[in-house]
Amino acid sequence: MVEFEAWLLDAYADKGTAVAWFTDISGRPIRAHFKYRPDFYVHVDEEHRCNVRNQIEALTGVMAVEEVLRREAFSQEEKTVLKVTMRDTIYFNKIVRKLKNLEFVKLYNIHILHSQRVLYKLGLEPGCKALLDLAYDGSLLSLTKVDDREVLPPPFKVLAFRLTKKGRYTIDRIDVFSGPTKIGEFAGEPNKILFEFASVVRSEDPDILICNARDDTFTMLLAMSRLYGMNLQLGRDRTDIASLPRPLPYWVRGRVVLDEQHFDPLLGCWGLAGILERSRFGFLPIDLAAEWTSNRLVDSRNTFELLQHGVLIPAKPKYFEPRRNVGEMGIKDKGAIIMPPLLGVHDNVAELDFESEFANIMVRDNISYETISERGDIDGLLPGVIKKFLDRRLYFKRLRSSLPQDSEELDYCEQRQTSLKLMLCVLYGTSGCAWNRFGNVLAFEKINAMAREVMLEATKVAEERGFRTLYADTDSLFVRREDATETEYKALVETLNESIGLPLTLDHHYRFLVLLPRKEDAHTPAFKRYYGLTYGGELVCRGIECRRHDTPLFIKEVQEAMMKALLFKDDLAEVYTKGLADSIRVLNMALKRLERGDIEGSRLCVTKIMRKEADQYFSLLSHVSAGLRMKAEGEDITSDSFISYIYKSSDHRNPLCRVVPFTMKTSTYDTSKYKDLLTGAASTILAPLLTRGMKMAQGSSRLDDYI
Structure with a gap:
């Protein structure tokens, strides 16, 4: 017998053998194996049960058939079913297809992949550490999971x-x-x-x-x-x-193959640590965790948790939605609360954030598929799943502040907490989805109703203590009180934690916060569109050009420089006067550089993703035109390819001549087009200031007059 400490890389079934590959601390691969006997369940009425059992026992590949008592998922009633155990995987699908054709037969647990079954049997998710006992021929004798919260990924090559x-x-x-x-x-x-x-x-020999x-x-x-x-x-x-x-x-x-798109920042990638968190959550092989949608990961985790209690999993979704008229739906089916932002520049603002609000509500109030429409006095499936991964996510989220900036550890920590955040959001978002095997729309509506109550209670408590709500959006609350200190804002957070029973944090304390209007209408507030400067000197932006992956680097840099010139001031009056003038000065200098033509092409590149093959587009959009030109030069351009291009002559009659792929070097660019893009980015951040700021300086309120 040999003992190892190693991380699980992959697992699969090979006929009647389950194979698991591990990697030890030195990076050495370890192959373990054990017997694999897949099974499924058949429910048939008592009249036909004996006949069906005899037919199944006579089928090639069947090892055993026995009568057992089991209950279906979320049902309290046990029923007699036939447990069919196969010798291996060879005839599994063939027998399932044959039984599906019988009208009086209902099958359970047939949708579970063999690789999932092997992982469930191991009780270990890929990427997790375990202590192994192996026989000298590689047979797995025992496995003990080591619960870890390591930031760095396992030593996979x-x-x-x-x-x-x-x-x-x-x-x-x-x-x-x-x-x-x-x-x-x-x-x-x-x-x-x-x-x-x-x-x-x-x-x-990579892993x-x-x-x-x-x-x-x-x-x-x-x-x-x-x-x-x-x-x-x-x-x-x-x-x-x-x-x-x-x-x-x-x-x-023995190896795992991943697509490079999961590591590209332009796609909001998960990275290796993020993919491993998805694999851990979904109890899935690493490659499937990267490729599958988040809803399927939720289904896999739900399936594993239910199988631990010996329940039967139906092959088809068991979605529940009661019949209601439009009036009833209008009352019940509401989303979270959004309070429109108060446009303009504000000083000394606190952003309070509910940590995983919906997930915490589901845990606090025991909201799950089965606790709404049936019994509310039982422990729900979802709260049990959420609690484990919510604690893990909050651990990594809070750990970030103690890690060095620009460090590898911080990157991996961010990948992990971001991936877990998405999965927790999907648990909430799919709770009432028809594509969810156990979806119950009443559970989804209950979560939203409780979230609305939480936000209303939070604003009420804050206002009772003299704080004004400037903006509230789903799980974030922006409040202000004249001359309030950071200590007083933290005291408000503690008060809200106690009165509401959900964890809040002081996410940002802004020296200045600018709440922006919609692009189409300067008088209509926009949601999730603002920027600000914290007392720690951090620039925080949401919903503006510098946050978009397809904004040229030069325009991002100028927009950020304008925000710094505007907000690094002592008080609001200085922001509206000197800050506004300094910001416009930065803009004018950038426009002159564009006119001189001294901006490098790499900083003017626009990068977009081809969502389908180039010849499937009906319109010659800029990135499609660039992609077609690259393809004509012999480059391999497919769906999901990244296309980088520069505007050459945006008004040209021929769309193919309006842009130039970055790979085809050009010494000139469309100055007018880039000036339009730059002034558009400048208008985004200056629009709410111009009227008041220029009146204070006895000037015009039109940005064009200062360019």
């Missing part, structure tokens, strides 16, 4: 590569990277490229492979390997590529 096509069906080159370092560059004949690439994979266009890339690699008669081995378990039904995951057993 990562290898990235990028495949470039020549045309549609031929490989042009493969570049291989270990971290930021390129360790291989293979070009020439396709069979030579394939052989050298497979050799690098074997020698480096995780990252590539562009994951599914397309491996489909191409498999097709080319078969074409050249090469039985290439890219996994740790040997396979015969001629018999593979598809490349992933069968061709790379």
